[in-house]
Amino acid sequence: MGFKEIFGALPEASAQAPGRVNLLGEHTDYQEGYVLPTPLPHCTQVEAGRAEGRVEAYSENFKELRARPLTSPPQGDFLDYLLGVVWALREAGHGVPGARFYVRSQVPMGAGLSSSAALEVAALKALRLLYRLPLSDREVALLAQKAEVDYVGVRCGIMDQMAASLGEAGKALFLDTRTLAHENLPLPPGTRVAVLDLGLGRRLAEAGYNERRREAEEAARRLGVRALRDVADLCLVESLPSPLDRRARHIVGENLRVLRGVEALRRGDARAFGELMTQSHRSLAQDYEVSLPELDALVEEALKAGALGAKLTGAGFGGAVVALVEAPRYAAFQEALKARFPSLRTL
Template identity: 85%
Template sequence: MGFREIFGILPEATAQAPGRVNLLGEHTDYQEGYVLPSPLPYLTQVEAARAEGRVEAYSETLRELRARPLGSPPQGDFLDYLLGVVWALGEAGHPVEGARFYVRSDLPMGAGLSSSAALEVAALRALRALYRLPLSDLELALLAQRAEAEYVGVRCGLMDQMASSLGRVGQALFLDTRTLAYENLPLPPGTRVAVLDLGLKRRLAEGAYNERRQEAEEAARRLGVRALRDVADLCLVESLPSPLDRRARHIVGENLRVLRGVEALRRGDARAFGELMTQSHRSLSRDYEVSLPELDALVEEALQAGALGAKLTGAGFGGAVVALVPEGEWRAFKDRLEARLAGLKIL
């Protein structure tokens, strides 16, 4: 099955974009903080052609063909992301008359690996080529984030789309989400990033993510700052009522962990970086309360199997765990986890 079999014509443009894991900096991006994601060698590919007044798309993974007119409201399916990027282009002064898309991907959906951002960025790259739009990779990331936040309804920060559009596989993207300054940094030498997926699916648009974001905004308001990124002293968050104190403690501490993580990357200190990852997970579990017992247990299993550090990746409420593993111990690490955990996928 391919584009021609579905639509009866040949595609006019092809593009792709990677998913990502987040090594450090979870739930900091919507408080103008620091993040440290790393693109994965797993891609979403989009073939595209022009259409008139509508968006049509076939998902090879879902084996679904969907179509809606331009301007249609979101309906909670994968087509929302494609209609969303067309809408965002129009809002930015780049009207697109319509498009057909054929989507294939080897990224697990719902695993916290940013399959939605990969789809958005890939589709925007295809539309940029198709309509010869004068847009930079940074502008594509901003448009993709706007599509997801304002059209789809997931009030995400900018990290996922920036990692998919600007990151490099095998490196970490250090991003200041306030200034949009970014730098690609090498991962610690002699290590390997593993993604551990138990198939714990999640749906961010169902409210829990947006609730955490609202709590963070209220914490910043009560502390009298524009964003929690501006709180330098962890002691200040103790004045907040529960659960705002815990939410703010995670974000303020997580920003510090990113900055320390960047220092560890610069000096090639894999052990220090791994310890920061594990600290991040424990904060996400206890203070931000976005983990699950299964994710907590998987982190501990990864550490016992030889990982230098491990944490949930993505917004939580399901998804996958990312672990930093010494290259020389990779086979033993993988064999031990697969023997202990039925159904675990290791990427």
């Protein structure tokens, strides 16, 4: 099955974008902080063709064909993201009359690996080719975020879209989410990144995410700063009432961990980087309270199996764990975890 079988014509453009896993910098992007994601080898591919006044899309994963006029509101399905990027382009003054899409994705959904950003960025890059739009990869990321926030209605930060649009294989994208200054840094030599998925899905992720975001905003307000990124001294957060003190402690500490992680990457220090990942997980579990017992157990078992560091990745409340593993030990690491968690998927 392909574009021609669904739409009766050959596609006029195609593009792809990767999912991402976040190595450090969890829940910092909506407080204008620092993040350090890396793209996955798993991509979403989009083929596109012209259409007038509507968006049509077939999802190979869902085996569904959907179509709606450009003026339609979101309806809670995968087509929202594609209508959203066309809407964002039109809002930005690009005269896109509509589009047809054929979508296939290798990025697991619901695992915190940014399947939505991969879809948005791949669709925008296909539309850029289709309609010869003068857009940089940075502008593509910003439009993808606008589509998700203002059309789909998910209050996401910019990290996922920037990683999908600007990330490079085998490198970590060091991104300042306030200025959008970015740099791709090589991962430590002789290591591999493992994504460990128990298929938990995400429990109450949206409600929990929105609550944490409100708490972070309130903490910044009480400390008199524009964003928690502007708090340089961890001692300042101790003046906040509970649980705002713990929420701010995580974000301020996580920004420091990203900056130390960048220094470790520049030195090629895999052990120091792995230790920062593990510290990040402990903070996410204890101070930000977005982990689950299953994720905590998986992190501990990954460390016992030889990982240099491990942490949950994404918003939490489910999703996946990311681990840094020395390449020669990778097969034994996988085998040990598979024996402990028979249903585990390693990406």
